[in-house]
Amino acid sequence: MSLLRIENGSFAYRSGPQTLKDINIELEPGEILAVLGPNGAGKTTLLRCMMDMLHWQSGRSLLDGEDIRSIPASKLWRRMAYVPQARSAAVSYTAFQTVLLGRSSRIGAFSAPSEADMKAAEQVMERLGISHLADKPCYAISGGELQMVLIARAMAAEPEILVLDEPESNLDFKNQLIVLDTMTALAAEGVACIFNTHYPAHALQRAGKSLMLSKDGRSVFGDTTSVVTEDNIRRAFGVDALIGEVETPHNVMKNVVAVGITEEKVPDAPCEKDKDILASVTVIMRSNERASLINSAFRDYNHLLIGRMGLPHRKSEKYIISVMLEGPAADIEALSHRLSLIPDISVKTTYEQEG
Amino acid sequence: MSLRRDGRLGAAWIIILIVLPFIAAVIALGIGRMSISPGEVFDVLRAAIAGKHADSELIEKTVMQLRLPRIILAVLVGAGLSVSGCAFQSLFANPLATPDTLGVASGAAFGAALGILIGFDLIGIQLMGLAMGGFAVALTWLAGSGKDRGGLSYIVLSGIMIGSLFSALISFVKFAADAESQLPAITYWLMGGLDKANYRTLSLGAPVIIAGVVLFMLIRWRMNLLPLSDDEAKASGVNVRLLRGVTVVAATAITASCVSMCGQVGWVGLLIPHMCRMLFGNNHLSIVPASVSFGAVFMIIVDTMARSISAAEIPVSILTAMIGAPFFIVLMRRSGGWRI
Numbered sequence: 001m002s003l004l005r006i007e008n009g010s011f012a013y014r015s016g017p018q019t020l021k022d023i024n025i026e027l028e029p030g031e032i033l034a035v036l037g038p039n040g041a042g043k044t045t046l047l048r049c050m051m052d053m054l055h056w057q058s059g060r061s062l063l064d065g066e067d068i069r070s071i072p073a074s075k076l077w078r079r080m081a082y083v084p085q086a087r088s089a090a091v092s093y094t095a096f097q098t099v100l101l102g103r104s105s106r107i108g109a110f111s112a113p114s115e116a117d118m119k120a121a122e123q124v125m126e127r128l129g130i131s132h133l134a135d136k137p138c139y140a141i142s143g144g145e146l147q148m149v150l151i152a153r154a155m156a157a158e159p160e161i162l163v164l165d166e167p168e169s170n171l172d173f174k175n176q177l178i179v180l181d182t183m184t185a186l187a188a189e190g191v192a193c194i195f196n197t198h199y200p201a202h203a204l205q206r207a208g209k210s211l212m213l214s215k216d217g218r219s220v221f222g223d224t225t226s227v228v229t230e231d232n233i234r235r236a237f238g239v240d241a242l243i244g245e246v247e248t249p250h251n252v253m254k255n256v257v258a259v260g261i262t263e264e265k266v267p268d269a270p271c272e273k274d275k276d277i278l279a280s281v282t283v284i285m286r287s288n289e290r291a292s293l294i295n296s297a298f299r300d301y302n303h304l305l306i307g308r309m310g311l312p313h314r315k316s317e318k319y320i321i322s323v324m325l326e327g328p329a330a331d332i333e334a335l336s337h338r339l340s341l342i343p344d345i346s347v348k349t350t351y352e353q354e355g
Numbered sequence: 356m357s358l359r360r361d362g363r364l365g366a367a368w369i370i371i372l373i374v375l376p377f378i379a380a381v382i383a384l385g386i387g388r389m390s391i392s393p394g395e396v397f398d399v400l401r402a403a404i405a406g407k408h409a410d411s412e413l414i415e416k417t418v419m420q421l422r423l424p425r426i427i428l429a430v431l432v433g434a435g436l437s438v439s440g441c442a443f444q445s446l447f448a449n450p451l452a453t454p455d456t457l458g459v460a461s462g463a464a465f466g467a468a469l470g471i472l473i474g475f476d477l478i479g480i481q482l483m484g485l486a487m488g489g490f491a492v493a494l495t496w497l498a499g500s501g502k503d504r505g506g507l508s509y510i511v512l513s514g515i516m517i518g519s520l521f522s523a524l525i526s527f528v529k530f531a532a533d534a535e536s537q538l539p540a541i542t543y544w545l546m547g548g549l550d551k552a553n554y555r556t557l558s559l560g561a562p563v564i565i566a567g568v569v570l571f572m573l574i575r576w577r578m579n580l581l582p583l584s585d586d587e588a589k590a591s592g593v594n595v596r597l598l599r600g601v602t603v604v605a606a607t608a609i610t611a612s613c614v615s616m617c618g619q620v621g622w623v624g625l626l627i628p629h630m631c632r633m634l635f636g637n638n639h640l641s642i643v644p645a646s647v648s649f650g651a652v653f654m655i656i657v658d659t660m661a662r663s664i665s666a667a668e669i670p671v672s673i674l675t676a677m678i679g680a681p682f683f684i685v686l687m688r689r690s691g692g693w694r695i
Contacts, residue, residue: 053586077592084590090448090583092637096360101579105592112576112640118361135360137636157592 001065002026009059011049021217032193034203037213038237043196077105081154083164086146091138095149102156124152144175164195184343203228204254212236223334238262250346274328278352283321285345293342301335362638372648379652383659384422428552432613433654435564437646438571439606440624445581454610454624458517462491463614465521468528468541484615492607546670547618549658560612567609575643622675
């Protein structure tokens with residue numbers, strides 16, 4: 001049973017065309033799901049329906065198999081937390097008081113925060129590296145800092161699912177990276193994250209799964225490698241884009257470059273990558289902290305594995321894992337992508353030459 | 356006395372906030388046409404608590420029958436209007452919101468004016484004020500709710516409309532009133548004054564104000580959720596509709612009770628909460644008790660001036676504005692402003 005599911009969710013505003021049609025998603029603990037789509041395709045509406053702030057007209061959201069509408073609010077919001085867009089957030093309190101508000105569902109109507117609540121808020125701020133902001137009013141800090149405070153407020157509820165509405169919008173390069181790294185780190189600790197974004201590249205670099213919405217109500221959901229493709233971007237955004245790779249000494253990162261606005265209509269035919277190929281993956285870890293994430297990725301794609309070698313390098317206390325794979329190109333790409341999302345490791349995949 | 360991180364008041368502030376209204380009350384009990392020293396005031400109070408009569412019957416009567424009910428009323432009205440102003444500012448996340456934002460004060464004033472026109476006694480006027488205040492808010496709620504989107508801003512807008520509707524009705528009552536006797540009475544009543552205070556009117560209005568203030572004191576940490584946007588508030592896991600509903604009902608009941616007892620007293624609900632926000636920030640853990648205490652003290656001072664500056668009593672809302680506005684500007688310039 002998945003942690004969070006949407007079953008056939010549909011929604012339309014009273015005056016307007018169907019915004020969301022038959023949305024189906026599934027999310028497991030520790031996964032990151034990116035929601036992509038052009039302006040007006042209903043990204044924020046999707047999040048609001050999912051959290052029951054708007055009501056699905058048909059379909060439902062399930063948390064551990066239980067309909068979200070039947071879960072009492074105080075229970076639901078201990079398991080799920082919401083990070084609104086920074087520009088729609090209330091900013092009258094100090095950062096510490098704002099974070100403390102994240103504990104609301106655990107504090108009685110006639111009580112004030114206990115020592116334990118205060119400690120929890122302090123710990124969250126320390127974990128996200130924003131302790132120095134504690135006594136500053138939220139209207140006096142930068143946009144990037146406010147976004148981190150809002151994430152801290154959400155994390156103060158100790159949720160299993162974090163829902164972020166365009167967390168990296170309106171931020172500069174460095175702050176985008178800080179916010180995305182925070183999300184990646186939280187996911188590595190087991191928190192499931194859903195975020196809306198305008199950047200397909202951020203989906204490719206951070207999210208294992210993606211949902212791409214089009215303005216006509218259609219949507220694609222699945223592994224990011226199969227969703228964020230040049231074809232789908234053309235269909236949903238009407239933009240000709242190229243997906244390329246940037247190689248660092250440790251990693252290969254995907255990137256998206258928009259080349260132009262699509263002129264002709266795009267055929268609907270999906271292209272399939274089902275040809276079996278050979279590949280090998282090499283992982284180098286500084287410590288075995290991420291071993292369980294790597295192992296669970298290999299377990300999920302067990303059918304591809306034809307050989308495996310793990311090697312602790314005793315002198316430097318580092319680990320090298322090398323894996324040989326055989327299977328459909330799409331599956332191998334998905335596994336390779338999933339590994340590339342794990343923080344703090346070096347990973348590269350070598351594919352067999354075609355033809 | 357620096358601010359505490361958790362938003363609670365420090366021990367020094369707690370003592371000040373508790374003691375200050377008592378000091379103000381004892382001093383005010385002695386001030387008036389007949390000057391009474393604090394020592395004599397204490398003697399009268401001690402005798403009254405013990406159930407005995409004081410040495411001087413005149414002094415006892417002045418303190419217990421004339422000044423004390425009036426000071427109790429000042430405390431209730433000051434504390435009540437300040438705390439409802441504070442609640443409305445947070446609820447609407449708008450620094451200009453006042454207890455009258457939903458039209459309640461205009462409604463209550465209309466009810467009272469109508470009561471004077473019909474020729475009711477004080478209790479009748481008070482009851483009319485309460486009823487029409489509640490009616491005005493009900494109208495506002497009917498006009499502003501039931502929309503899918505917009506929510507609070509619709510309610511504020513319809514509150515302004517209902518408020519001006521009742522202002523027009525007040526003008527109509529004045530127009531219809533007898534120019535010799537009723538018109539001055541209505542006009543004077545609308546300017547506000549605590550001179551109608553006696554234990555009978557208090558017994559009708561005080562319980563509502565006390566209940567409202569106590570409620571706000573109890574839920575004051577949770578009131579921090581009021582300025583949040585709808586989605587943020589919902590995501591807190593707290594029943595925000597209930598919280599907002601309780602806030603509106605309590606603040607409305609307090610305001611209607613105040614207006615029905617002493618007319619339209621402006622400024623307190625705007626001035627005192629802002630003063631507290633400048634001093635303590637926006638955390639309701641501190642600004643709710645501070646508003647209660649400072650509101651009471653401010654009203655005692657203003658009312659004492661109203662009844663003792665000149666031989667004829669000065670309407671209290673004239674003084675609240677004349678003292679309030681300059682004081683507010685000085686505070687604002689010193690503290691460098693604030694935000695909700």
